[in-house]
Amino acid sequence: MITAAERDAVLALYADYGWLIDEGRFDEWLDLFVEDCGYRVVPRENLAQGLPGCLILCENKDMLRDRVTALREANKFNIHVARHLIGLPRVTRAGAEELAVEASYSVFQSDQDGESRLFSVGSYLDRLRLIGGVPRFREKLVIVDSFAIPSLLATPL
Amino acid sequence: MITAAERDAVLALYADYGWLIDEGRFDEWLDLFVEDCGYRVVPRENLAQGLPGCLILCENKDMLRDRVTALREANKFNIHVARHLIGLPRVTRAGAEELAVEASYSVFQSDQDGESRLFSVGSYLDRLRLIGGVPRFREKLVIVDSFAIPSLLATPL
């Protein structure tokens, strides 16, 4: 069973996850991942059919760091702000050192004219590692319902 | 007053409610309701004017089971996935055996081409029964702001 303190820490982790992306605070966002993390963005269709294709595949934290660097460059050409609304996380498995957590997400984008639109909806299927009671992402799997993504997938989902 | 454990159980119930629909896990979703449950979907306009018309009316769990069966058939002709984002639930009344809970919801739909759009927004006005500390839906009232629903209302809101 998960303790109340652990559950609060899980809520805080997901609040931080979306907020730090939307504020462009990517160094702090990287701190939410362990060094041997995985981060994958997969169309729901591929997952359902057992196809291996990913939109993004990072097999460790260095690949995620590279991604952030690329993002900082790419953002020069496709300027927008993202806004994450993340649903209540479900803790589906709780061990002494690892948690399995699921949550739905929606991401909106606003362009430089202040026009906003729905960008992506989907879900997170994550494994968290507890480090001194603080949860960090060990495996983050982003399953994208909206795989017909209407513009450059630069900002993380 | 509600205990911290009950509040956590309420958060978990609403997280489960949306997630199990979106994943198509309707048998587990049915488990969230008591046997003598009610489930109604009502346009906000009707409720405001005291009109009795419902979009969906299930007066017990067997009617809800029928609904799920129908849904599994209907989905063959209107294939999409739903994605619920449910706001923080408000517990407005707490008795020893029953809770009154309100929450806002948004539901997005994604079609087979991976195009996503807003499908419905509205609110839940629910009465929960506590069974050994575990909350289950006794009366679920879905009040739909978006009553001009642009396609078949198959998946539960």
Added chain:
Amino acid sequence: MITAAERDAVLALYADYGWLIDEGRFDEWLDLFVEDCGYRVVPRENLAQGLPGCLILCENKDMLRDRVTALREANKFNIHVARHLIGLPRVTRAGAEELAVEASYSVFQSDQDGESRLFSVGSYLDRLRLIGGVPRFREKLVIVDSFAIPSLLATPL
């Protein structure tokens, strides 16, 4: 550090904030603010560039009361219902009497024909005052990503 009871009270405050607006219960909504409160709605662009322009500026609770009165008049000409979906709040600073809290929001509007659309996304940067353990808004800063607002900004964000 924030206590578990304070955190639950913060969650409840944000759930109330959106719900009371959406239900048009503005007198109860006003009760969520202290008398010497501030309430500002600022386009994200202005904030980023240090420009002072606000969409709404209320420097105390009387100005907010005026705003509610105006809103009740304005709503005669632009009838819609709002629906807030507010993300998990982040408590970023906690003192004995004051909390700093951040959250993302999305607001949808539905018109009299039951058509719903995305109205605004953005974030809250708030300072709360604890009054006997109950948090109330001391400063509410609404940062609007969607500053190209497609219709009258009447209902509070």
